[in-house]
Amino acid sequence: MFMRKVVSIPDRWRVFFTRTVTEISKLGVDSIPLVIVISLFIGAVITIQMKLNTTSPLMPAYSVGLATRDIVLLEFSNSILCLILAGKVGSNIASEIGTMRVTEQIDALEIMGVNSANYLVLPKVVGFILFMPVLVALCIGTSIAGGYLVALVTDIISVARYEYGIQAYFNEWYVWYGFIKSLFFAYIIATVSSYYGYYVKGGALQVGTASTNAVVSSSILILLMDVILTKILLQ
Amino acid sequence: MIEVKNVTKSFDDGRTVLHDVSAKFYSGKTNLIIGQSGSGKTVLMKCIVGLMRPEQGEILYDGRDYLSMSPDQVKNLRKEIGMLFQGSALFDSETVLGNVMFPLLMFTDMTPAERKERAEFCLERVNLKGADHKYPAEISGGMQKRVAIARAIALNPKYLFCDEPNSGLDPKTSIVIDELLSDITHEYGMTTIINTHDMNSVLGIGENIVFINKGYRDWVGDKNKIFRTSNEALNEFVFATKLFQEVKDYIISHSGEHDGQ
Numbered sequence: 001m002f003m004r005k006v007v008s009i010p011d012r013w014r015v016f017f018t019r020t021v022t023e024i025s026k027l028g029v030d031s032i033p034l035v036i037v038i039s040l041f042i043g044a045v046i047t048i049q050m051k052l053n054t055t056s057p058l059m060p061a062y063s064v065g066l067a068t069r070d071i072v073l074l075e076f077s078n079s080i081l082c083l084i085l086a087g088k089v090g091s092n093i094a095s096e097i098g099t100m101r102v103t104e105q106i107d108a109l110e111i112m113g114v115n116s117a118n119y120l121v122l123p124k125v126v127g128f129i130l131f132m133p134v135l136v137a138l139c140i141g142t143s144i145a146g147g148y149l150v151a152l153v154t155d156i157i158s159v160a161r162y163e164y165g166i167q168a169y170f171n172e173w174y175v176w177y178g179f180i181k182s183l184f185f186a187y188i189i190a191t192v193s194s195y196y197g198y199y200v201k202g203g204a205l206q207v208g209t210a211s212t213n214a215v216v217s218s219s220i221l222i223l224l225m226d227v228i229l230t231k232i233l234l235q
Numbered sequence: 236m237i238e239v240k241n242v243t244k245s246f247d248d249g250r251t252v253l254h255d256v257s258a259k260f261y262s263g264k265t266n267l268i269i270g271q272s273g274s275g276k277t278v279l280m281k282c283i284v285g286l287m288r289p290e291q292g293e294i295l296y297d298g299r300d301y302l303s304m305s306p307d308q309v310k311n312l313r314k315e316i317g318m319l320f321q322g323s324a325l326f327d328s329e330t331v332l333g334n335v336m337f338p339l340l341m342f343t344d345m346t347p348a349e350r351k352e353r354a355e356f357c358l359e360r361v362n363l364k365g366a367d368h369k370y371p372a373e374i375s376g377g378m379q380k381r382v383a384i385a386r387a388i389a390l391n392p393k394y395l396f397c398d399e400p401n402s403g404l405d406p407k408t409s410i411v412i413d414e415l416l417s418d419i420t421h422e423y424g425m426t427t428i429i430n431t432h433d434m435n436s437v438l439g440i441g442e443n444i445v446f447i448n449k450g451y452r453d454w455v456g457d458k459n460k461i462f463r464t465s466n467e468a469l470n471e472f473v474f475a476t477k478l479f480q481e482v483k484d485y486i487i488s489h490s491g492e493h494d495g496q
Contacts, residue, residue: 015341105326111313112313139278
């Protein structure tokens with residue numbers, strides 16, 4: 001019912017495009033600093049962990065780079081990143097729409113004859129899905145760079161072996177697999193959070209509760225969808 | 236004119252909030268719905284504007300039954316409606332000018348310059364100058380109400396609804412808002428319905444007053460008749476304070492009339 005209201009033809013296409021660009025900026029571009037910081041550190045930590053936990057002389061040295069790359073491509077740059085973004089973006093969406101609900105701004109839109117669900121939610125869903133591949137690509141690049149920095153400034157692995165490792169046995173499908181998963185996760189975050197915000201009843205306390213519920217529900221659905229998509233896309 | 240016929244509304248818990256309420260709200264007049272908190276007046280207004288759907292009854296906008304309209308007809312009707320919410324309900328992310336231009340952006344083919352001109356005219360009409368580029372959080376409650384009125388009249392609506400327009404305002408600002416609503420109503424010939432329990436509004440601008448008591452329409456009249464009513468519940472509600480009781484006694488003793496309705 002809610003999604004039927006959301007996915008309908010916008011009243012004004014020009015307004016829809018303007019709002020979509022605004023949402024790309026607010027939900028996507030504003031998340032870039034967080035993505036960069038987290039990816040850089042997690043990339044570095046994965047590299048260190050791989051080196052410390054693969055001490056077998058049978059394992060080639062370049063396997064650290066290879067494992068770092070595959071962990072980043074297969075899980076970190078999509079599933080884990082989206083779990084983090086569910087916290088930032090999901091709570092942002094739920095609290096924004098929830099506040100509009102309790103302060104009667106949504107009622108004001110409805111009274112004017114505006115489809116409030118379509119006007120408020122569709123630009124967020126479209127904008128976030130459109131920008132998600134950029135965040136994933138940024139996450140992949142920064143995580144690999146994090147590992148590279150470890151190789152550069154420490155002596156736990158040489159730069160040459162790390163570089164060789166991240167290029168060895170490269171499977172291009174893993175990149176597409178990550179991008180495809182992230183689009184589904186972006187859809188889950190935007191719609192679930194909007195739903196919780198849109199149907200808030202009460203005041204500030206209920207907006208906070210809705211925000212928390214949105215993050216929890218989005219996270220669980222992301223993990224569930226992760227299992228399903230992994231089964232479908234990698235087998 | 237808006238006519239409400241035999242409207243009954245219950246909540247999910249089975250509690251009936253409105254019992255067979257009928258009332259008429261006239262064009263070019265300030266129509267007031269009054270009643271104690273919890274009496275059902277806000278529910279009645281929400282039913283009239285379509286934010287709630289009654290179980291039975293008719294709501295006629297100049298003869299057009301709102302409850303039997305198709306979604307497209309409802310959408311078109313809503314372009315004829317302006318509403319002032321209790322908390323103003325201005326869009327936080329828009330400036331004052333942006334808020335007033337919003338309905339023009341959504342429902343007209345005006346150019347940006349024309350929209351700006353119309354919005355500035357509306358803001359001038361509500362005596363609000365120099366706040367165009369401020370955000371709602373940066374202006375006072377009284378100014379927010381004026382912006383909300385300007386937004387409500389931007390599309391020249393035929394019907395204007397105001398849910399407790401004086402709540403949270405000081406008495407002086409309340410009178411300014413009341414006079415503004417009354418002036419706009421007469422100037423544009425709108426059907427204005429104001430939901431209030433502010434006695435200054437009742438006695439100041441009440442041209443057609445509907446008293447809701449425990450979900451029933453208990454009394455209908457105007458601000459002059461209210462002084463001479465024998466309705467016990469209405470007397471208790473309107474003349475609850477000593478000051479209003481003294482005003483009533485003074486008016487009755489000087490007019491020489493008793494018990495009008």
